[in-house]
Amino acid sequence: MRATIKHINTKALSHNLQTLSRLAPQSQCIAVIKANAYGCEATKILSALKQADLFAVAAIEEALAIRSADSDNIVADKPIILLEGAFEESEIQLAYDNDCELVVGSQRQLEWLLASKYHFSRVWFKLDSGMGRLGFQVDSDDNNAEVAMEKLLTHYKQEEIVIMTHFSDADNPDSTKTLSQIACFDSFAEKYPRCQQSLCASAGTLKYPQAHRNYIRLGIALYGASPFADKVGKDFGLQPVMSLKSRIMSVKTFKAGSPIGYGEQYRLPTDGKIAICELGYADGYLRSITSETPILVNGTEYKTAGRVAMDMTAIIVDDEVKEGDEVIAWGEGLPIEIIANAANTISYQLMTTVTERPQKVIEF
Numbered sequence: 001m002r003a004t005i006k007h008i009n010t011k012a013l014s015h016n017l018q019t020l021s022r023l024a025p026q027s028q029c030i031a032v033i034k035a036n037a038y039g040c041e042a043t044k045i046l047s048a049l050k051q052a053d054l055f056a057v058a059a060i061e062e063a064l065a066i067r068s069a070d071s072d073n074i075v076a077d078k079p080i081i082l083l084e085g086a087f088e089e090s091e092i093q094l095a096y097d098n099d100c101e102l103v104v105g106s107q108r109q110l111e112w113l114l115a116s117k118y119h120f121s122r123v124w125f126k127l128d129s130g131m132g133r134l135g136f137q138v139d140s141d142d143n144n145a146e147v148a149m150e151k152l153l154t155h156y157k158q159e160e161i162v163i164m165t166h167f168s169d170a171d172n173p174d175s176t177k178t179l180s181q182i183a184c185f186d187s188f189a190e191k192y193p194r195c196q197q198s199l200c201a202s203a204g205t206l207k208y209p210q211a212h213r214n215y216i217r218l219g220i221a222l223y224g225a226s227p228f229a230d231k232v233g234k235d236f237g238l239q240p241v242m243s244l245k246s247r248i249m250s251v252k253t254f255k256a257g258s259p260i261g262y263g264e265q266y267r268l269p270t271d272g273k274i275a276i277c278e279l280g281y282a283d284g285y286l287r288s289i290t291s292e293t294p295i296l297v298n299g300t301e302y303k304t305a306g307r308v309a310m311d312m313t314a315i316i317v318d319d320e321v322k323e324g325d326e327v328i329a330w331g332e333g334l335p336i337e338i339i340a341n342a343a344n345t346i347s348y349q350l351m352t353t354v355t356e357r358p359q360k361v362i363e364f
């Protein structure tokens with residue numbers, strides 16, 4: 001059997017939640033567990049997130065999977081926010097019956113909600129302060145935020161309404177866009193002092209304390225990775241939740257100039273050893289991960305050689321490495337952000353594209 005493992009460390013998850021909530025002590029924490037908790041096995045890690053105030057997923061089907069897996073009622077008393085709201089009108093009732101809360105971010109979603117006999121105790125009103133995706137706009141004729149809010153307020157007179165927005169560039173150290181999004185948000189939200197506010201995801205939480213407000217929405221940082229390209233999770237006291245582990249299946253000696261792997265993309269500069277590990281792009285170790293990307297064997301850093309194949313990856317090693325040794329492709333001891341850079345992507349994508357093939361080990 002292949003030894004490739006997606007290892008999930010739930011203690012790290014609890015630690016990260018605690019670390020991030022300390023940064024925003026006045027705010028309630030929403031644990032974003034969409035896309036199978038960023039690949040970290042949403043239905044199996046709920047007990048590590050008991051301290052979260054609320055949960056959020058992208059869509060109702062993800063919320064239903066969590067509700068039905070929660071036989072021990074770990075999060076039964078916590079609402080689950082549907083960040084993209086209802087995709088179909090029938091989902092309003094499903095959301096209501098399953099203690100889910102709706103984000104309203106389009107005319108159609110607003111109409112469905114207002115026409116519904118189901119009355120929610122809290123509604124999330126999405127303002128597009130500059131992301132340019134979902135949400136109502138302050139300067140629009142046909143999608144006007146004030147018009148939409150007035151309609152909502154006439155139906156929801158007593159219930160909690162949270163004005164929320166999402167930053168498009170909070171992870172970019174050189175951008176001032178977030179400040180203008182906060183200004184846009186504030187000039188709208190000040191007209192509705194009875195509403196609560198939510199602006200920050202991970203990057204905003206780490207970088208813009210002035211925008212913490214009532215609720216922070218924690219995704220990538222909860223899983224131990226930095227949203228900023230020039231930093232790693234450890235820089236913020238975060239611990240990696242997911243490690244992709246494998247094993248050395250063969251070690252061989254080659255002459256200088258020998259080609260390694262498909263397309264002869266790598267040639268050994270001197271005589272040396274190449275190890276093959278049981279990890280490939282069909283496990284989620286992307287083919288775009290370039291030669292000479294760091295990889296750990298028995299805790300020591302080596303470099304990959306040549307193209308990642310479907311089931312195997314070559315590593316330039318020395319005499320210390322033996323068949324059967326443990327490999328860590330990212331996670332404990334090797335920040336996922338480094339591997340994401342090498343693959344010209346982001347840690348979000350690496351975490352969410354680990355496939356079903358690796359064994360899953362969840363450590364409590």
Ligand SMILES: Cc1ncc(COP(=O)(O)O)c(C=O)c1O
Nearest residue numbers: 032083166201202217218219220
């Ligand atoms: C509306 C919303 N809030 C919060 C998050 C969490 O973002 P992050 O993973 O950057 O913390 C997301 C993720 O895409 C989102 O769409």
